[in-house]
Amino acid sequence: MDQYLDTFNDANSKVLDQYDALRAIWGDILQGFSYCMDEDVYIKHLDDIDHSQIAKIQTSLTYKFLKMGVPTRAERLDFILNESEEWTQDDEDEITSAEYFISDNTETYETMAIPEQKKALGKGLQEARDVIRKKKIERETKIGVVAETKAEKMANNYHIYFAFYKDSELKQRMWSREEFEELEDNELTKWIMKYNQETSCFKNKNLKKIAAMPFTINSASYCKDHGMFFFGKPITRFSTYQLGIFTKVMRNTFVLRETKNKSGSPEINNELKIKDLVDWYDMEYSVIIAANNSAK
């Protein structure tokens, strides 16, 4: 789905071109899982409880590793900075200044109109990203294996354990805990890739578009901002994607109620571009908030 949506350039693409693909993603978000046809398995969209279970695994692994004598990240960083001096403050500053360069210029880059200037700044931003990536890899290599990062890496794998099911009722897990822990590296990698492939369509960019579509806006208007009515369950049991849609669509219904723009929201027709629709909500929201702030 995501690969299909990526073929569109949002600046030129019409709302109706992406409408069905976005509705299909919305369907998966509503039911709380995705079906992976080639493997005949179901991928649960994880919720807060699942995430807290993964956090619990990570915490207990970190504690276990520390008790075993695995060093902490702070210890190792202090060692390579102050004892062996393989890593210096200059190296740290190089990362920080590249990060500042990116945060200071990303917005400018997005709004730049002159192609040559945009190209030059784009090159600079890419170079800064390369510096950060390279320096961070170098730093992590010098730090080596530490309790927190090792635990984080190992706990991350449990996303796969909690997500994959054999049935659409999400009752039969793909593996028992023991079976999962004994999975070979290549098997685990295969399932991680499947997971990433199937869930890549739930990125923020697509959620923003879905939250501006009539099929979500209408439902949100009927349920009068109550999440319980919207998804039929308490907000604490929403999947991450459901929560993402809920907050965005609630903002958009707020915009529709509060806007002073007399022409109202853009009409969805053969001409309306998807970027224009999404931007309208963003713009109107900024106007409403600014007006509210000045009224105070």
Add this chain to the structure above:
Amino acid sequence: MKKWLCEFTVDKLVDVNKSKKEKGEDGKEITITRTLKKNQPVSFKLQKPTRRQFEDGELYYAIKLSEGIKAGLLTTAQVSKRYENDGGVYTDAEKSRLRELRNDIAELQGEYFKLEGDDEEIDQEKIRILSHINDARTEISDIENVHQYIYDQTAEVKARNKTILWWILSMAHQQNAKNKNQFLEMFGKGELDDRLDSYDRLEEMGDDFTQEALKKLAYYVSYWYVSKNVSAEDFKTVESLYEQSSDYKLIEDKDEEEKAEEKAEEKAEETENESKEQSEEKLVEEAN
């Protein structure tokens, strides 16, 4: 179900009973049994590590490295830095010789690439240059290798050696003497300390065969650990490299038949030599 990385054998001298039927003084048939020492290859296998074992191995290295540093061992980076501050590990004479050799190589390479044509004289010249380059490179690596020992006591090297031992204790399996198709954990299934005790006992009290098995295991596991992605083909190379360097040779007892065969062979060889000598003498006589 365990998966395996490789299999190798170590020869072991075992007692074999050889029976022979003979007629006794009273003409009755009697069976004489002799116990002979014979070679018997014993198989060992290295288990293909699971994902969990890889994780555990990484953690073990991190712990041992941290322990080493806390105990006061220097890291490789610290040792390098210390020597750099003192002007490096090489003596002045070594430095000057290394400079000389590196310049020679650069010059020889320049000369080599200037040579054009494919007549015999040019080919000879190319061979001469290449052989000089090789000699210079060998001398450079000889000088460099002398100083490798300074890194032997670093925290990383100590941690690496301990981790290799950890892998030996985790991966090594030996053929079950009672069921040849079965391979059992060589150091048991217990906790690390128990397996380490078992290793130490074998190392201290083991016979030649056990010593050889431990040595070969260490060789294989070290190679695998350092090289990472090792294929079945690579393990064949490891086997031949090990065989070249090993001095483990067993002398087995020979039974009557083998002795008789050996004697017959010796006699045949003697006869052949004698007839050769005779014909040579005859030829000399004829020539005279």
